[in-house]
Structures are given as C-alpha cells and as structure tokens.
Amino acid sequence: MRDEPSILHIDMDAFYAAVEILEDPSLAGKPVIVGGTGSRGVVAACSYEARIFGVHSAMPSVRARRLCPNAVFLPGRFDRYGEYSRRLHEILLSVTPLVEGIALDEAFLDVGGARRLLGRAEDIATDVRGRVFDELGLTASVGAATSKLIAKLASEAAKPKVSKRRVEPGAGVCVVAPGDELAFLHPHPVQALWGVGPATLRRLQRFGVRTVGDLAALPEATVVHALGEAQGRHLYALAWGRDDRPVEPDRAAKSIGHEETYAHDHYELDVLRREAMRMAESVGVRLRELGIAGRTVTVKVRFADFQNITRARTLSEPVDTGGEIAAVACDLLDQVDLSPGVRLLGVTASNLGPKAARQLTLDEAGPDWDEATRAVDDLRSRFGPDVVGPASLVTDRGLRMKRLGDQQWGPG
Amino acid sequence: MKFRAERDALLEAITTAGRAAATRGTALPALTGVRLEVVGDELHLAGTDLDVTIQVQMPIASGDAGVCVIPARLATDIVRGLDPGSVSFEVDDNEARIAAGPTHYAVRVLPPEEFLRLPQPTGDAVTLAATDFADALRQVVPAASRDEARPILTGVLMAAEAGGLRLVATDSYRLAVRDLPGTSVLQEGQTVLVPSRALSELNRVLAGADQVTLRLASDEASFEVGTTRLTTRLIEGDFPNYRQLIPQSYPNRLIVGREPFLNAVRRVKLLAKDATPVRLTLRSEGLELVAVTQDVGQAREELEAKYEGGEMVVAFNPEFLIDGVEAIAGDEVQLETLDALKPATVRSTENPNYLYLLMPVRVS
Numbered sequence: 147m148r149d150e151p152s153i154l155h156i157d158m159d160a161f162y163a164a165v166e167i168l169e170d171p172s173l174a175g176k177p178v179i180v181g182g183t184g185s186r187g188v189v190a191a192c193s194y195e196a197r198i199f200g201v202h203s204a205m206p207s208v209r210a211r212r213l214c215p216n217a218v219f220l221p222g223r224f225d226r227y228g229e230y231s232r233r234l235h236e237i238l239l240s241v242t243p244l245v246e247g248i249a250l251d252e253a254f255l256d257v258g259g260a261r262r263l264l265g266r267a268e269d270i271a272t273d274v275r276g277r278v279f280d281e282l283g284l285t286a287s288v289g290a291a292t293s294k295l296i297a298k299l300a301s302e303a304a305k306p307k308v309s310k311r312r313v314e315p316g317a318g319v320c321v322v323a324p325g326d327e328l329a330f331l332h333p334h335p336v337q338a339l340w341g342v343g344p345a346t347l348r349r350l351q352r353f354g355v356r357t358v359g360d361l362a363a364l365p366e367a368t369v370v371h372a373l374g375e376a377q378g379r380h381l382y383a384l385a386w387g388r389d390d391r392p393v394e395p396d397r398a399a400k401s402i403g404h405e406e407t408y409a410h411d412h413y414e415l416d417v418l419r420r421e422a423m424r425m426a427e428s429v430g431v432r433l434r435e436l437g438i439a440g441r442t443v444t445v446k447v448r449f450a451d452f453q454n455i456t457r458a459r460t461l462s463e464p465v466d467t468g469g470e471i472a473a474v475a476c477d478l479l480d481q482v483d484l485s486p487g488v489r490l491l492g493v494t495a496s497n498l499g500p501k502a503a504r505q506l507t508l509d510e511a512g513p514d515w516d517e518a519t520r521a522v523d524d525l526r527s528r529f530g531p532d533v534v535g536p537a538s539l540v541t542d543r544g545l546r547m548k549r550l551g552d553q554q555w556g557p558g
Numbered sequence: 559m560k561f562r563a564e565r566d567a568l569l570e571a572i573t574t575a576g577r578a579a580a581t582r583g584t585a586l587p588a589l590t591g592v593r594l595e596v597v598g599d600e601l602h603l604a605g606t607d608l609d610v611t612i613q614v615q616m617p618i619a620s621g622d623a624g625v626c627v628i629p630a631r632l633a634t635d636i637v638r639g640l641d642p643g644s645v646s647f648e649v650d651d652n653e654a655r656i657a658a659g660p661t662h663y664a665v666r667v668l669p670p671e672e673f674l675r676l677p678q679p680t681g682d683a684v685t686l687a688a689t690d691f692a693d694a695l696r697q698v699v700p701a702a703s704r705d706e707a708r709p710i711l712t713g714v715l716m717a718a719e720a721g722g723l724r725l726v727a728t729d730s731y732r733l734a735v736r737d738l739p740g741t742s743v744l745q746e747g748q749t750v751l752v753p754s755r756a757l758s759e760l761n762r763v764l765a766g767a768d769q770v771t772l773r774l775a776s777d778e779a780s781f782e783v784g785t786t787r788l789t790t791r792l793i794e795g796d797f798p799n800y801r802q803l804i805p806q807s808y809p810n811r812l813i814v815g816r817e818p819f820l821n822a823v824r825r826v827k828l829l830a831k832d833a834t835p836v837r838l839t840l841r842s843e844g845l846e847l848v849a850v851t852q853d854v855g856q857a858r859e860e861l862e863a864k865y866e867g868g869e870m871v872v873a874f875n876p877e878f879l880i881d882g883v884e885a886i887a888g889d890e891v892q893l894e895t896l897d898a899l900k901p902a903t904v905r906s907t908e909n910p911n912y913l914y915l916l917m918p919v920r921v922s
Binding site for chain 1: 730731733875918
C-alpha cells in the first residue's frame with residue numbers, strides 16, 4: 147500500500163453531452179441526451195439537466211424520451227469526442243507517462259514519480275483539472291488515493307450531484323488521505339466494488355450485506371462460502387481497501403473493429419457483404435493510423451433472435467487494408483446461414499502486431515496498391531472519410547463510409 | 559493369396575506404392591492401405607488417395623493368385639524391420655501373415671472391395687529423358703503452393719511452348735518457369751495443371767531412371783518409370799496469366815557467384831527469424847546482406863558482385879531466395895530488379911531455360 151494518494155482517476159463530466167454543448171452553446175442549461183434515437187437505441191450520455199428527470203446512460207432511448215420529452219436528442223459524433231479525448235490524453239501524458247486510458251473520457255494516472263516535480267498529489271489533481279478546463283473548455287472530476295479502487299470512488303464523489311430540481315456543483319477534486327480509505331470506502335453501497343453485479347448482489351443481500359462495510363464485517367470464510375474461492379477472496383480484499391493493481395500505461399489495443407445494429411433485420415447476402423466491406427474499410431484506416439496490422443479477421447453476426455455467432459480466420463500474413471480485410475470478412479460471411487435475419491454485423495481485426503515486414507504477393511505486382519492506399523488515407527485525412535471509397539459502397543445517397551462510433555448506441 | 563519375395567525388392571515396392579496411400583482417416587479405410595495382388599509370377603502393388611495413384615510391379619519367387627489390402631504405414635514399417643532375405647506373405651481369413659526367419663506378424667487386412675478401380679492409362683504415350691524431366695521438376699515444384707485454399711496454385715502448369723514443354727508453378731510469392739525445348743508432349747496451345755504433390759512423388763520415382771513415359775488424358779495424367787506407374791487427377795481451372803508478371807526489362811542487374819551467394823544467404827538467414835527478411839544492398843562495389851531480428855541479433859556479409867544500376871535496398875524471404883538460387887544451373891546468378899516493391903528475377907547468366915520471379919518483402 148502506498149503511503150501517498152499518488153493514484154489519480156480523472157473522469158470527464160457528462161463527456162459526450164458536454165462536448166455537444168461546448169460546440170453549440172445554445173444547448174447550455176438544456177437537458178441533452180446523446181445516444182441511439184431509433185426504437186432500439188440506448189442513451190450513451192446525458193447532461194446533468196437531463197439526469198434531474200431520472201435519465202441515465204444505458205437506459206433505452208424510448209424510456210428516456212418518455213421521462214424527458216423536452217430533451218435535445220443527438221445521435222452523437224464519435225469523431226469529435228475522439229478528438230477531445232486525444233487532447234485530454236495529451237494533457238495527461240504531459241503530467242506523467244504513466245497514464246492508463248480506461249475509456250475516451252476516463253483514465254488513471256500514477257503521479258508517484260511526478261510528485262517531486264509537481265508537488266503534492268492534491269495539487270497535481272487540482273492543476274490537471276484546471277488545465278483540462280482551460281485547454282478543452284470541459285470539466286472533469288478527479289479522485290486521488292492510494293489505490294485505483296479508492297481513486298475511482300473518489301472521482302465519483304467529486305462529481306456534480308443531481309437533486310430533485312437542480313444540479314449541485316461537485317468538489318471537482320476529492321483526495322482520500324492515507325489512513326482514511328476505510329472510513330471513505332465502507333459507507334458505499336456494495337455495488338460500488340468492481341465485480342459486484344446483480345447476481346453477486348442478490349447472494350450478498352442474503353447475508354444482510356448492503357454496504358462495503360457490511361461485507362468487510364463478515365468473516366472471510368463466509369464470503370468465500372457465498373461467492374466461491376476466487377471471487378470471495380477478491381471482493382473481501384477490496385472491501386478492506388486492499389487493491390494493489392498498478393497503473394498500466396499504454397494498454398495496447400487487442401483488436402480493432404466495427405459493429406452496427408440495424409434498424410431493420412437484413413437477410414440479403416449482397417447487402418451484408420457491402421456492409422462488411424464498409425466496416426472493413428474503416429478498420430483498415432484505423433489500423434494504418436496506428437501503424438499496425440491484424441492477422442485474424444472476425445465476423446460477428448447477431449441474428450434477429452439475439453443469438454450471436456462469430457466466424458474468424460487467421461491469415462499467414464497480417465493485413466491492414468480494407469480490401470484485404472473485406473475479402474476475408476465476405477468469405478466468412480458467405481459461410482453463414484443468414485436466413486434468420488441479421489440484426490447486428492461486426493468486423494474485427496485482432497492478433498495485432500507491428501506492421502514491419504510483409505511478404506508481397508505477385509497479385510500486387512501490377513498496380514501498386516500500397517501507393518493507392520496511402521493516397522486514399524491522405525485524401526480522407528484532408529477531405530473527410532466519404533471523399534473516396536470502394537465503388538461497391540456508393541449508394542443513391544452517395545458514398546457512405548463507416549466512421550468510428552457510427553450508431554454506437556443503436557440504429558438512428 | 560500367398561507369395562515369397564526378397565525383402566529389399568518388397569520394401570522398395572511397398573514404400574513407393576504406400577506413399578500414395580491416404581494418410582488420414584477417410585470415409586474409405588481401405589485407402590489408408592496398399593493393395594497387393596498376385597498375378598502369375600508378379601506382385602502388383604497399388605496405393606491411392608483418390609487424387610494420386612502409384613502402381614508398382616515386381617517379380618516374386620512363387621505365389622498363389624489373390625488380392626488383399628494391408629495398412630500401408632504398418633506394412634512398410636514391418637518389412638523395413640525384417641532381416642534381409644526371403645519374406646513369406648500369406649493371407650488367411652482376415653489376417654496377413656508376414657514372416658522372415660524367426661519373425662512372424664499377423665496383421666488384420668482392410669476390405670479390398672473398398673479399393674477403387676485402378677486407373678488404366680489412356681492417351682498417347684510420349685517418352686522423355688528422365689534426368690531432364692527430374693531436373694525441371696526440382697526447379698519448379700518447390701514454387702507451387704501448399705495452400706489448399708487456392709487449389710489452382712497447388713498445381714504445376716504444363717504447357718506447349720514454342721515446340722517445347724514449359725513447366726510453371728507459383729504460390730503467389732514466387733513463380734518458377736522452366737522450358738524443356740524440343741520436348742513435345744502437348745499440342746501447341748494445350749495446357750494441363752498437374753498437382754504438385756503428384757510431381758514431388760514422381761521425382762522420387764525418377765531417381766536413377768533413364769526414361770519416363772507420359773500419357774495425358776482429359777482428366778488425368780500418368781507417368782511410367784520402369785515398372786512403376788504414377789497416375790494423377792488433373793486440376794481443373796485456369797492458371798493465372800503469369801506472362802504479364804514478368805517484366806520485359808530491368809534497370810538494375812546484379813551478377814554474383816552462385817555458391818558464394820547461396821552460402822552467404824544461408825549464413826545471414828540464421829539471424830532472420832520470425833519471418834524477418836534478409837536485406838540486400840546492391841551497389842557498384844558489390845552486394846551486402848543484412849538480417850536483423852529484434853531481441854536476437856544481427857548478421858551481415860559482404861560479397862563481390864558485378865552491379866549495373868542505381869544503389870538500392872531490397873528485402874527477400876531468405877527461404878524463397880535460396881529456393882530460386884539453388885535451382886539455377888551454372889556458376890553465376892543474375893538478379894534483376896525494378897525497385898524494392900516489384901518482382902525481381904533470378905536466372906542463370908548462361909542458361910535461358912529457367913526463370914524464377916520473386917516478390918520482395920516490404921520493410922517499413
């Protein structure tokens with residue numbers, strides 16, 4: 147256990163909604179809901195004004211609309227959020243290289259080493275929060291503690307609060323001093339611990355456990371008996387604030403993929419092949435942005451009855467172009483019986499590695515596809531993703547490439 | 559059925575026929591076996607996996623007519639282990655009894671009726687010199703693909719070309735072309751696609767032979783070498799248009815001794831692990847080979863060479879490069895390139911009958 151609160155957890159406040167409000171000030175003070183707007187969509191984020199009405203993320207959009215009919219519903223612009231996220235991470239990396247990104251709007255920092263340069267953890271936390279606001283115009287909440295577990299709960303405690311009629315500003319920064327961890331942790335509901343889902347909660351409730359403190363008060367053997375060896379020991383340790391997981395910087399992506407839920411189920415192979423091609427193109431773009439390539443291509447299909455299947459193929463050479471990924475994805479798709487109707491399709495590249503050396507094939511001996519691919523990337527970065535793409539993806543609405551985050555939260 | 563035969567002759571025959579037997583479990587268990595049939599004073603052996611069939615005939619000392627099928631792998635191992643000299647073989651009920659001196663085996667036989675009808679050669683016979691043909695196969699067959707996902711590329715193209723026979727194979731990374739001038743097997747313009755696996759087996763059979771007799775039918779080809787006949791199904795489909803891949807001229811030409819080049823690539827290759835390539839720097843002062851594997855180490859060798867062209871670096875898979883250079887007849891190798899991303903050719907400076915086209919490895 148550290149003797150200083152040198153782990154920071156930074157979490158942006160209502161991130162997607164806040165970006166929308168920042169870019170369109172007329173939305174300020176209004177309930178703003180970002181998410182899927184179709185019948186199957188879910189809320190991805192909402193402003194605190196919307197939370198007054200009981201809206202929260204992961205709620206079906208239909209329900210949110212009923213709770214808050216006056217809310218401004220937005221489909222979400224993932225590329226914008228990604229841009230702000232990149233800038234956020236640049237700020238965090240200027241504080242310490244030990245940044246572990248958890249989500250676009252959330253990260254852990256280990257400032258143990260930066261302390262001598264930058265001062266006390268509390269000052270670093272306040273400073274980081276201030277710089278994020280100055281440079282991005284967005285507010286964040288920062289928790290500082292001796293472990294990831296407590297730091298994350300502390301950032302939550304620093305957030306704005308929603309009461310019956312109004313939004314109360316939060317503290318912005320919450321530091322849990324060494325020695326104060328248990329007093330801070332134990333009053334939290336037991337669901338605040340990672341790994342306590344509905345099933346675990348039901349089991350713990352049989353023992354009268356409601357708070358983390360209740361769990362800590364049980365004999366360890368009882369917890370192990372109720373939850374099994376691994377989970378029992380793990381949760382019991384967390385209940386006593388024992389969490390020595392380090393901040394792991396630069397967690398490399400394990401896979402890069404896209405998936406999309408359709409407003410109407412698709413049955414036609416041609417349509418789905420075209421969709422797979424569209425996703426493969428943008429998977430290729432992201433691989434090349436990261437300078438990596440994938441050896442395994444996976445196609446995921448969710449049928450109308452919610453049954454999921456995946457089909458994967460591992461290639462002899464890593465690939466990073468839309469054409470190569472699409473060829474494999476379409477081939478995999480050809481072997482799937484689509485007759486139950488496809489609700490969701492996904493294309494993923496995994497088994498990622500540096501794209502160092504690649505054996506060229508004679509199929510590439512003619513036109514130089516590498517040069518063409520580079521030219522396409524260049525055009526897209528200057529004029530947007532829809533400026534050029536495979537002819538098969540042109541529809542009567544023009545060319546529509548898949549963008550990161552498109553329909554992330556259900557069809558529009 | 560029963561017969562007596564010399565162990566050495568029997569071992570050779572059963573090994574050869576057994577190589578065509580199916581290796582894994584198939585719907586027809588008999589296909590994992592070798593079929594033995596006593597006909598007069600000869601033993602006829604056959605193995606097949608439905609794609610390739612190898613039939614061998616050998617004289618026997620004495621025998622009673624009959625047929626049986628025995629597991630190929632087991633029979634080969636048994637005969638190989640026997641002491642030299644006379645072997646007796648007798649089938650009784652469902653068992654084959656194999657004995658030599660003090661050693662006795664009783665092996666359960668496989669159902670002979672499952673063994674398919676053996677192919678009968680059809681088509682006009684053409685006889686070729688075995689050594690030339692074997693050389694050509696050695697040069698071309700390694701370039702064929704082993705990836706069953708692209709069946710066309712697992713074949714070797716045999717085509718009539720300018721009054722001779724041309725063999726072509728590619729696995730999409732390299733392409734080997736060999737001409738046998740003056741050898742007319744096919745009619746001008748006719749092509750067949752022969753499974754490379756059949757030709758690798760044929761190459762073993764060709765060792766030490768003088769002549770090979772070739773017959774082509776519409777869907778199969780057969781090759782007779784002495785008393786051994788290999789028959790193979792032909793692959794259907796169109797071989798890629800390989801001619802357009804071969805550049806007409808090259809700005810960069812390197813000439814280097816075949817042996818020193820091979821030795822250098824083999825030495826440097828030791829540090830080209832995990833699919834890392836060997837980099838060749840071509841410049842007028844000579845050739846430099848470098849391999850670097852992260853966390854392992856690096857190797858570098860300089861070689862005397864004649865070079866015309868601009869200084870450049872091109873990287874190759876060392877195995878592919880070795881395959882091409884090894885196949886060259888003659889003391890000097892000519893390596894020609896366009897640029898680091900375009901196919902390079904390897905050929906002999908003297909003998910124009912063989913060409914090896916190789917795609918580089920792109921290094922970032």
